[in-house]
Amino acid sequence: MDTRVPLSELEDGVPFADRHIGPRPADLERMLATIRASSLEELADTAVPDSIRDREPVATTLPPGASESVVLAELRALAARNTVTVPMIGLGYSGTTTPAVIRRHVLENPAWYTAYTPYQPEISQGRLEALLTFQTTVADLTGLPVAGASLLDEATAAAEAMTLLRRAGRASSPRFVVDADTLPRTLDVLRTRAEPLGIELVVADLAAGLPEGEFYGVLLSYPGASGAVRDIGPVIAAAHERGALAAVAADLLALTLLTPPGELGADAVLGTTQRFGVPLGFGGPHAGYLSVHQKHARQLPGRLVGLSRDSDGNPALRLALQTREQHIRREKATSNICTAQVLLAVVAACYAVHHGPDGLRRIAQRTHRMAAVLAAGLRSGGVEVLHGEFFDTVQVRVPGRAEALADAAHDAGISLRRVDADTLGLACSEVTTTAHLRTLWEVFGVEVGEVAGLDAETADALPAGLLRTSDYLTHPVFHEHRSETSLMRWLRRLADADLALDRTMIPLGSCTMKLNAAAEMEPITWPEFADLHPFAPRADAAGTLELIADLERWLAELTGYAAVSLQPNAGSQGEFAGLLAIAAYHRSRGESHRDVCLIPASAHGTNAASAVMAGMRVVVVATGPTGDVDLDDLRAKIAEHRGALAALMITYPSTHGVYEAAVREICDAVHEAGGQVYVDGANLNALVGLARPGAFGGDVSHMNLHKTFCIPHGGGGPGVGPVAVAEHLAPFLPDRGEVGAVSGAPHGSPGVLPISWAYVRLMGPEGLRRATLTAVLAANYVAARLREHYPVLYAGADGHVAHECILDLRGITKDTGVSVDDVAKRLADYGLHAPTMSFPVAGTLMVEPTESEDLAEIDRFVDAMIGIRAEIARVASGEWPVEDNPLRNAPHTAASLVAKWDHPYPAELAGYPTGAVPGVHDRKVWPPVRRVDGAHGDRNLVCSCPPVEAFAEGR
Numbered sequence: 001m002d003t004r005v006p007l008s009e010l011e012d013g014v015p016f017a018d019r020h021i022g023p024r025p026a027d028l029e030r031m032l033a034t035i036r037a038s039s040l041e042e043l044a045d046t047a048v049p050d051s052i053r054d055r056e057p058v059a060t061t062l063p064p065g066a067s068e069s070v071v072l073a074e075l076r077a078l079a080a081r082n083t084v085t086v087p088m089i090g091l092g093y094s095g096t097t098t099p100a101v102i103r104r105h106v107l108e109n110p111a112w113y114t115a116y117t118p119y120q121p122e123i124s125q126g127r128l129e130a131l132l133t134f135q136t137t138v139a140d141l142t143g144l145p146v147a148g149a150s151l152l153d154e155a156t157a158a159a160e161a162m163t164l165l166r167r168a169g170r171a172s173s174p175r176f177v178v179d180a181d182t183l184p185r186t187l188d189v190l191r192t193r194a195e196p197l198g199i200e201l202v203v204a205d206l207a208a209g210l211p212e213g214e215f216y217g218v219l220l221s222y223p224g225a226s227g228a229v230r231d232i233g234p235v236i237a238a239a240h241e242r243g244a245l246a247a248v249a250a251d252l253l254a255l256t257l258l259t260p261p262g263e264l265g266a267d268a269v270l271g272t273t274q275r276f277g278v279p280l281g282f283g284g285p286h287a288g289y290l291s292v293h294q295k296h297a298r299q300l301p302g303r304l305v306g307l308s309r310d311s312d313g314n315p316a317l318r319l320a321l322q323t324r325e326q327h328i329r330r331e332k333a334t335s336n337i338c339t340a341q342v343l344l345a346v347v348a349a350c351y352a353v354h355h356g357p358d359g360l361r362r363i364a365q366r367t368h369r370m371a372a373v374l375a376a377g378l379r380s381g382g383v384e385v386l387h388g389e390f391f392d393t394v395q396v397r398v399p400g401r402a403e404a405l406a407d408a409a410h411d412a413g414i415s416l417r418r419v420d421a422d423t424l425g426l427a428c429s430e431v432t433t434t435a436h437l438r439t440l441w442e443v444f445g446v447e448v449g450e451v452a453g454l455d456a457e458t459a460d461a462l463p464a465g466l467l468r469t470s471d472y473l474t475h476p477v478f479h480e481h482r483s484e485t486s487l488m489r490w491l492r493r494l495a496d497a498d499l500a501l502d503r504t505m506i507p508l509g510s511c512t513m514k515l516n517a518a519a520e521m522e523p524i525t526w527p528e529f530a531d532l533h534p535f536a537p538r539a540d541a542a543g544t545l546e547l548i549a550d551l552e553r554w555l556a557e558l559t560g561y562a563a564v565s566l567q568p569n570a571g572s573q574g575e576f577a578g579l580l581a582i583a584a585y586h587r588s589r590g591e592s593h594r595d596v597c598l599i600p601a602s603a604h605g606t607n608a609a610s611a612v613m614a615g616m617r618v619v620v621v622a623t624g625p626t627g628d629v630d631l632d633d634l635r636a637k638i639a640e641h642r643g644a645l646a647a648l649m650i651t652y653p654s655t656h657g658v659y660e661a662a663v664r665e666i667c668d669a670v671h672e673a674g675g676q677v678y679v680d681g682a683n684l685n686a687l688v689g690l691a692r693p694g695a696f697g698g699d700v701s702h703m704n705l706h707k708t709f710c711i712p713h714g715g716g717g718p719g720v721g722p723v724a725v726a727e728h729l730a731p732f733l734p735d736r737g738e739v740g741a742v743s744g745a746p747h748g749s750p751g752v753l754p755i756s757w758a759y760v761r762l763m764g765p766e767g768l769r770r771a772t773l774t775a776v777l778a779a780n781y782v783a784a785r786l787r788e789h790y791p792v793l794y795a796g797a798d799g800h801v802a803h804e805c806i807l808d809l810r811g812i813t814k815d816t817g818v819s820v821d822d823v824a825k826r827l828a829d830y831g832l833h834a835p836t837m838s839f840p841v842a843g844t845l846m847v848e849p850t851e852s853e854d855l856a857e858i859d860r861f862v863d864a865m866i867g868i869r870a871e872i873a874r875v876a877s878g879e880w881p882v883e884d885n886p887l888r889n890a891p892h893t894a895a896s897l898v899a900k901w902d903h904p905y906p907a908e909l910a911g912y913p914t915g916a917v918p919g920v921h922d923r924k925v926w927p928p929v930r931r932v933d934g935a936h937g938d939r940n941l942v943c944s945c946p947p948v949e950a951f952a953e954g955r
C-alpha cells in the first residue's frame with residue numbers, strides 16, 4: 001500500500017479556521033438540517049437581505065489565511081523591527097516589572113482573560129474580589145474612600161473628573177482651570193471632551209495662584225508633568241474658598257511616600273495604574289483610576305464593586321449602584337464607559353498584593369533615590385536641574401543641546417523626554433539601575449566617582465512638609481501573600497470562583513464571547529511589543545507601526561470604509577470619536593447648527609451617552625412590533641428635525657439580532673435630509689465577509705475588536721474600538737487635524753493589537769466569512785431548538801435571526817412568576833453562564849453562541865434551557881410554590897445543600913439538575929455564593945475591602 005501523501009498537502013497542517021470554528025462538518029450538516037437549510041451559502045442567501053450583500057468578491061489586500069507557525073513567524077519578524085530601550089521618557093508611562101507569577105497566572109491565564117464583565121455576581125466572585133482589591137489600593141493610596149474600577153487611561157480619567165466635578169459642585173460657571181504642569185496628552189483629551197459640553201478650559205500656572213474670575217473646578221498634578229512636586233494643599237483650599245472643587249492627577253507610586261491628595265483636601269484623585277506591573281505596550285492597555293470623597297460616590301462614572309450579602313446572609317460582592325449603568329440611563333448617563341480595563345486593573349491589584357505596602361514603599365524609595373542621585377550627579381557636573389523637589393523625574397536645562405543629548409542617550413540604549421530644544425526630562429522607575437545613571441552621566445559629560453559616595457552625600461528631594469504619615473494597604477490581603485506559593489493559590493482560588501470561557505460557553509448576546517486563541521495571545525507579552533514606550537522615537541516602533549497600518553487597512557476593507565483610527569480604547573470611545581467626526585464635518589460645511597442625533601429605542605445605552613458627550617441632542621426613534629426601526633416614526637422625526645439633523649445611529653444587524661431589510665432606505669432618508677449615518681458595528685460578527693456597513697450606507701462605524709476580532713474580554717476589558725469612516729470624514733478622525741485626541745496614547749492600546757492582527761491573518765478572508773456564516777447558523781440552530789420551549793422574539797422576513805436570538809420570557813413570567821433572573825441564576829447550577837439579561841428588551845434573554853462553540857457545548861446549553869423549562873412547568877402546575885423552588889432559590893452552593901433542608905424539592909436536584917443534560921454531573925461547578933442581594937449593598941455602600949470582622953459578622 002502506498003502511504004505517501006504529497007508534501008504540498010502536509011506542509012500547512014490543519015487550517016487555523018478549523019480550530020477557531022467549533023462545529024465539525026458532520027455537526028454543520030445536523031445544524032443545517034435542524035434549521036431546514038441545505039448549506040451555509042443558502043443560509044446567507046435567505047437570512048441576509050439582498051440589498052446589502054456583497055455579491056462579487058470584494059477586492060482586498062488581506063492575505064489568505066495561514067498556519068499558526070507562519071503567522072507567529074511573521075509576528076516575530078515584526079517584533080524584531082522594534083527597538084526596546086530603557087524607558088525614561090515619563091509622561092505618565094513608567095518602566096515596571098510584571099512579576100512572573102502575575103504574568104503567568106493572570107495575564108496569560110484564560111481563566112482571567114476570557115471572563116466577562118461581572119454582571120452575574122454569583123459566578124464572578126473572583127474577579128469582583130480582585131477589583132475590590134484594586135479599589136482598596138487606589139482608595140488607600142489616594143486618601144479618598146471611594147474608587148471605581150472602570151477608567152480607560154489617565155487622560156480620559158481626567159476628563160471624567162472634569163465632568164464629575166461639574167455635576168457634583170454648586171458653581172454655575174462653565175470654566176475649568178487646569179494647571180499648566182499637566183501631561184500634554186491629558187490636556188489634549190480635556191480639550192476634546194470639554195468643547196462639545198461647553199466647558200471652558202483655562203490653562204494657568206497655578207504655582208503663581210488661581211486665575212481671576214469664576215470657575216467650577218481645578219485640576220492639579222502631583223507630581224506635575226515636569227516632575228516637580230508642589231504643595232497642592234493651599235491651591236485646593238483657595239479653590240474651595242471660591243466655591244470650586246478640586247481634582248488631582250497623582251502618581252500612585254509617589255503616594256506611598258507623599259501625603260495623599262485626599263488628606264490635602266482634594267475632591268477627586270485620578271491617574272493611571274500602569275506602573276503597578278502593567279507592561280507599557282506602546283501606550284496601553286492600562287487601567288486608569290478615579291477616587292472620590294464619600295459624598296460624590298454616586299457621581300462616579302462606570303462600574304463600582306461593592307460588598308453586599310447573599311440570600312443566606314453571607315457576604316458577597318457585586319457591581320454596586322447598577323442602575324447608573326449606561327444601558328439603563330441612556331441619554332441621562334453621566335459617562336459612556338462600558339468596556340473598561342478590568343484585566344489590567346486586576347494585574348495592578350495583584351502587584352499591590354504581591355509587594356504589599358512595604359514592598360511598594362521600597363520600590364518608590366528606590367525610584368526616588370535613583371532620581372535624587374541622578375540629579376546630584378548632573379548638578380555636580382554643572383548641568384542645570386530645574387526643580388529642587390521631585391519624585392522620579394528630573395528636568396534639566398541644556399541650552400541648544402536637548403536633541404543631541406537625547407540622541408546620544410538613545411544610542412546608549414536609553415530614551416529621554418525631549419521637552420523642547422533646551423530641556424530634557426529624565427524619568428526614573430522601578431527598572432532604573434545605577435548602570436543607567438552612569439550611562440546618563442557619561443552622555444552628559446559628567447564625571448562621577450563612586451555612586452555610593454554620591455548617594456551618601458545626597459538628600460532626598462521630596463518636600464519635607466509633604467511626607468506621608470498615614471498607613472495604607474493595611475487589609476490582610478496585602479500582607480498574606482508574600483510567598484509565591486500563597487499568591488499562586490490566592491489567584492487560583494479567585495479564578496476558581498468564576499465561570500469564564502475556559503470552562504463553559506458564555507452565550508451573551510451583543511458581546512460575542514468567542515475563542516481567544518493561544519497563538520493570538522502569545523505575542524502580547526513578547527518584550528518587543530510589551531516594553532515599548534508610547535513616545536519612543538517612531539523608528540523604535542517600526543514593527544508595531546507596520547502592524548497598526550496593516551490592521552487599519554484590513555479593517556477598512558472589511559467594513560467598506562476609507563480610513564480607520566485605532567485610537568479609541570473601547571466601543572464607547574469609538575462612538576464618541578465617530579460622532580465628533582460627524583459634528584466637525586457639519587461645522588466644516590458651515591452647518592454647525594446640525595445637532596440632532598436620532599437613535600432607535602433599542603440601541604445600546606452607550607449610543608445615547610456618546611451623543612450627549614459629543615454635544616448632540618438625542619431624539620429617540622420608535623421600534624416597531626417586528627423589532628425593526630419604525631419607518632413611519634423615522635420619517636416623521638426626520639421631517640421634524642430636518643434642518644437640525646446631524647446623524648442617525650443605527651446598529652446593524654439590530655440589537656434585536658435581525659438583519660433589517662430596510663437599512664439602505666433608512667440611510668438614504670437620513671442622507672437626503674443632510675444627516676450622516678453612524679452604523680454601530682458591535683454586531684459585525686454577523687457581517688464580516690457578507691456585507692460592509694460602509695458599502696450599504698454608513699458614513700462611520702466603530703468596531704469592537706474585543707468582540708468580533710478576538711481580543712479577550714478580560715473580565716470587562718481591555719477593549720479596542722476602532723472608528724472607521726468614509727473618505728469625506730477621514731480628515732476628522734482623532735488627532736488628524738480637526739478633531740483632537742480621544743485617548744491618552746496616540747494609538748490607544750497597541751499592546752493587544754497583535755491579537756486581532758493574528759486573527760485576521762490566520763483566518764484570511766475565506767476563514768472570516770466562514771466564521772460569520774457559522775455564527776449565524778449557530779444562532780439559528782439555538783433559535784430553532786428552543787422555539788417550542790421559549791418564544792423567539794424577533795426574526796427577519798424569512799424567519800431567520802442573525803447571529804443572536806432573543807428568548808422572550810415575559811409571558812412565562814406573567815403566567816408562572818418565574819423571572820429571567822431565576823432562569824439566569826439556575827443556569828449557574830447547571831455550570832453554565834447566563835445569556836444577556838433584559839437587553840435590549842426587558843424580561844428577555846439574548847443568546848449569542850458564536851462560531852467558536854462546538855455543537856456539543858451548544859447542545860449542553862440548549863438542553864439545560866429545556867430542562868429549566870420543564871422545571872418552570874412544575875412551578876406552573878403548582879407542584880412547587882413560586883417562592884420556593886429550584887429556580888427562585890438558585891444558585892445553590894454546596895454548603896446550602898448540606899445545611900438543614902426544608903424545601904419541596906430534593907437537594908440533589910438543586911445541585912445536580914438532572915434531565916437530559918449530559919455533562920452536568922461530571923462538569924459540576926459550584927457557585928461560591930447564593931443569590932446576591934444588590935439592593936442591600938446599595939443601601940449600605942461598602943466599596944473597599946472590608947475589615948475581616950465584617951465577614952465574621954455576616955455569618
Ligand SMILES: *Cc1c(COP(=O)(O)O)cnc(C)c1O
Binds near residue numbers: 604704
Ligand atoms: C458592546 C456594545 C457597545 C459598546 O462597546 P464597549 O466596547 O463596551 O464600549 C456599543 N453598542 C453595542 C450594540 C454593543 O453591543
